[in-house]
Amino acid sequence: MDVRSQISMTFHLDKCIGCHTCSVACKNIWTDRKGTEYMWWNNVETKPGTGFPSRWEDQDKYQGGWELDKGKLRLRSTGRKRVVANIFHNPNMPTMDDYYEPWTYEYSTLFDAPEGHDQPTARPISMVTGDYIDVKAGPNFDDDLGGSRVYAENDVNLEGLPEETRQQMFEIQRLAFFYVPRMCNHCANPACVASCPSGALYKRGEDGIVLLNQERCRGWRSCVPACPYKKVYFNWSTGKSEKCILCYPRVETQQPPACHHSCVGRIRFLGNVLYDADKIEGLASLPDDRLAEAQRDLILDPNDPEVIAGAKKNGIADSVITSAQESPTYRFVKEWKMGLPLHAEFRTLPMLFYVPPLSPVLSAAHHGPTSLESDELFHEIEDARVPLQFMASLFGAGNTEPVRYALRKQYAVRMWRRYKTVGDVDEETAMRALREADCNPDEAEDIYRLTSLANHQKRFVIPPAQREMAIEMMSGDTHEHKGSTGFGFRQDTIRV
Amino acid sequence: MRGYGEIPVFTNTSLIVPILLLAGASSAMAQDAAEAQAFFDSNCVACHTIGGGRLVGPDLHGVNTRQTREWLIDFMVDPAKVLASGDAYAQEILAASNQVPMPQLPGLDAAMAGALLDLIAEKSGTPIAAGPVEEAVPFTAADVFLGEELFVGSQAFMHGSPACISCHNVDGVGGFFGGGNLGPDLTEVFTTLNGRRPLTAWLGSPASDTMKPIFADAKMTDGEINALVAFFDAQVNGESAADRAAVAGTASASFFYSGLAFAVLILLVFAFLWRNRYTATRTPMVEASKR
Numbered sequence: 003m004d005v006r007s008q009i010s011m012t013f014h015l016d017k018c019i020g021c022h023t024c025s026v027a028c029k030n031i032w033t034d035r036k037g038t039e040y041m042w043w044n045n046v047e048t049k050p051g052t053g054f055p056s057r058w059e060d061q062d063k064y065q066g067g068w069e070l071d072k073g074k075l076r077l078r079s080t081g082r083k084r085v086v087a088n089i090f091h092n093p094n095m096p097t098m099d100d101y102y103e104p105w106t107y108e109y110s111t112l113f114d115a116p117e118g119h120d121q122p123t124a125r126p127i128s129m130v131t132g133d134y135i136d137v138k139a140g141p142n143f144d145d146d147l148g149g150s151r152v153y154a155e156n157d158v159n160l161e162g163l164p165e166e167t168r169q170q171m172f173e174i175q176r177l178a179f180f181y182v183p184r185m186c187n188h189c190a191n192p193a194c195v196a197s198c199p200s201g202a203l204y205k206r207g208e209d210g211i212v213l214l215n216q217e218r219c220r221g222w223r224s225c226v227p228a229c230p231y232k233k234v235y236f237n238w239s240t241g242k243s244e245k246c247i248l249c250y251p252r253v254e255t256q257q258p259p260a261c262h263h264s265c266v267g268r269i270r271f272l273g274n275v276l277y278d279a280d281k282i283e284g285l286a287s288l289p290d291d292r293l294a295e296a297q298r299d300l301i302l303d304p305n306d307p308e309v310i311a312g313a314k315k316n317g318i319a320d321s322v323i324t325s326a327q328e329s330p331t332y333r334f335v336k337e338w339k340m341g342l343p344l345h346a347e348f349r350t351l352p353m354l355f356y357v358p359p360l361s362p363v364l365s366a367a368h369h370g371p372t373s374l375e376s377d378e379l380f381h382e383i384e385d386a387r388v389p390l391q392f393m394a395s396l397f398g399a400g401n402t403e404p405v406r407y408a409l410r411k412q413y414a415v416r417m418w419r420r421y422k423t424v425g426d427v428d429e430e431t432a433m434r435a436l437r438e439a440d441c442n443p444d445e446a447e448d449i450y451r452l453t454s455l456a457n458h459q460k461r462f463v464i465p466p467a468q469r470e471m472a473i474e475m476m477s478g479d480t481h482e483h484k485g486s487t488g489f490g491f492r493q494d495t496i497r498v
Numbered sequence: 499m500r501g502y503g504e505i506p507v508f509t510n511t512s513l514i515v516p517i518l519l520l521a522g523a524s525s526a527m528a529q530d531a532a533e534a535q536a537f538f539d540s541n542c543v544a545c546h547t548i549g550g551g552r553l554v555g556p557d558l559h560g561v562n563t564r565q566t567r568e569w570l571i572d573f574m575v576d577p578a579k580v581l582a583s584g585d586a587y588a589q590e591i592l593a594a595s596n597q598v599p600m601p602q603l604p605g606l607d608a609a610m611a612g613a614l615l616d617l618i619a620e621k622s623g624t625p626i627a628a629g630p631v632e633e634a635v636p637f638t639a640a641d642v643f644l645g646e647e648l649f650v651g652s653q654a655f656m657h658g659s660p661a662c663i664s665c666h667n668v669d670g671v672g673g674f675f676g677g678g679n680l681g682p683d684l685t686e687v688f689t690t691l692n693g694r695r696p697l698t699a700w701l702g703s704p705a706s707d708t709m710k711p712i713f714a715d716a717k718m719t720d721g722e723i724n725a726l727v728a729f730f731d732a733q734v735n736g737e738s739a740a741d742r743a744a745v746a747g748t749a750s751a752s753f754f755y756s757g758l759a760f761a762v763l764i765l766l767v768f769a770f771l772w773r774n775r776y777t778a779t780r781t782p783m784v785e786a787s788k789r
Contacts, residue, residue, distance in 0.1 A: 057779050091772055099778035101779050151787040156783050
């Protein structure tokens with residue numbers, strides 16, 4: 003057992019309202035620079051939809067992540083031979099068409115325009131050519147277009163679905179969509195790190211944050227195709243790649259990342275978990291249908307004395323272990339089994355988990371007022387507007403079981419709370435729902451409290467960074483970094 | 499070629515310095531003479547003798563009487579400039595040397611040119627030795643064969659000099675790609691450099707800017723030079739000379755066209771390997787939905 007600590011996130015999709023505040027917060031802090039115009043370290047996608055970059059889940063095109071080759075894990079995008087063959091050009095890179103042509107607006111017209119009959123408008127200007135453009139694509143052009151022929155129907159997750167189910171999804175009165183905010187998953191088995199020929203990408207030992215060393219990056223761009231989530235971006239100005247840094251300067255000072263902090267739906271939870279690094283390869287090599295559930299086996303019980311002893315042996319501080327014991331991610335993912343990894347079939351063991359959303363209740367208009375389709379107060383999971391299979395493609399690596407379990411539990415908690423607070427569900431029905439969902443009243447209360455009532459401190463349990471210990475270990479001189487919070491490019495990243 | 503050793507030659511400067519300190523001004527002359535002799539031996543002998551007959555360049559015996567000292571110094575320091583000025587005597591020398599111009603030699607400044615002229619003048623004082631001329635051993639087929647092997651590099655030079663073919667071409671040698679284009683074509687070098695003795699002398703101490711530094715520490719042996727000269731001789735006077743003339747220039751032409759074909763092939767291969775590089779995702783998706 004090789005116990006390590008990892009800062010791990012949980013996104014409760016049932017709470018996401020798709021406001022993009024997270025994306026904007028991130029953009030304003032990190033990617034509002036020359037060369038990063040098109041980057042969205044955090045973005046919010048509508049599902050069904052094609053996402054950003056377009057159809058990023060289609061690994062036949064982008065060749066991201068790992069695949070099993072005779073039982074061994076192998077990067078799809080590169081390898082010893084292909085590094086040489088593709089040394090000058092990587093054929094699986096997303097193009098500008100797959101991202102979008104970044105633009106700004108000619109704001110000056112609003113002030114300079116000569117007096118006329120009409121209000122002056124700020125026309126969009128391409129940030130690539132500087133010419134006026136007709137904006138045809140953007141990072142969220144599938145936003146709220148859950149039924150669109152362009153975006154929704156091209157969702158990669160629809161591919162395994164029977165034609166009938168697909169048709170149903172786009173029926174006018176059944177139509178439903180939900181949001182999936184995405185950012186770097188800070189994977190336990192990161193493909194980007196494995197692909198980098200310069201060794202610039204690394205997974206930080208103390209908290210598992212995957213970082214890209216700007217001083218070592220040589221711009222090979224192997225990481226861009228290798229990341230199946232397309233969350234490493236190439237900065238054309240510095241000639242180096244960049245990615246989400248999980249706001250580590252904030253995390254090191256016990257503040258949640260900006261996207262987490264700004265989330266108005268409070269869907270985001272963050273806390274460290276202890277995991278067993280020895281299990282990574284074995285778990286990542288399992289058959290597809292077991293991947294989503296098996297990833298829980300990676301996470302260790304932080305209250306188990308054996309795990310605590312292992313953690314201490316590896317130099318994990320007591321405060322970090324305590325923090326892991328209070329981690330909301332541990333509860334959602336391991337205790338309640340509600341949190342699931344996005345596209346576990348990419349085999350990178352993403353350490354960002356999603357609680358799958360329940361769909362809106364079914365209703366239909368029958369020559370008059372709209373009425374509920376079902377007698378049940380909440381729809382049955384099997385009858386959900388968004389088919390279970392579609393959810394399973396996203397969160398279960400094709401296996402519906404873990405998704406059904408997570409949704410059932412949410413359903414049971416709703417019934418339970420309805421019984422407690424409104425009273426239109428009787429105790430027997432509520433208890434039956436709990437039993438069917440492998441839940442009990444205490445657990446339901448806990449889930450309800452963490453989901454709905456948790457305050458800032460409960461949602462974000464950030465372990466102390468212990469920078470002083472790291473510095474002591476590295477150089478022995480704690481005064482070396484006195485007065486700094488650990489952040490700052492020591493060298494300019496401008497290409498020379 | 500160093501048969502003119504009447505004057506002691508000091509090539510070791512560590513010896514020269516204490517002698518200079520002890521002997522004063524008269525030894526300064528001796529030191530100049532010694533340096534000039536050393537320079538002559540490592541540079542001039544490739545093309546010139548003093549009283550030994552014409553090689554590539556003229557015999558320098560009595561050269562100080564043929565032109566003024568100023569003219570000679572100017573010519574030695576920068577031959578190209580004097581030739582370019584259209585000087586009649588310079589043109590005459592050039593014509594007599596099969597249009598092989600004298601190279602500009604590094605280290606040959608006005609002072610050294612003066613010292614060399616002094617040396618030549620002194621040596622010209624002694625009459626031309628009338629000793630018996632050494633009879634050259636005729637080339638054998640084995641010499642020619644060894645020469646070709648050395649030229650193409652299948653036989654390595656003893657002191658590690660690079661194979662000639664890496665910079666030079668001889669028509670019909672070296673197979674499909676022929677020889678290099680960096681140095682001059684050597685097909686007719688035997689004629690250009692005036693035959694066996696001059697060519698042998700030249701190869702013993704190559705004087706051109708490019709070859710000098712390469713061959714300074716990697717001298718060819720007499721046997722190797724003999725074989726190479728035999729090989730060059732065969733190119734001009736050998737039985738296959740006529741055949742060679744027929745293929746003159748084809749090697750460089752085929753090299754050019756095969757290079758072109760290869761470049762096109764490489765482009766095609768990469769165009770195929772990377773055929774999907776500009777395939778967009780979004781545009782086709784949008785276009786398809788309009789149909």
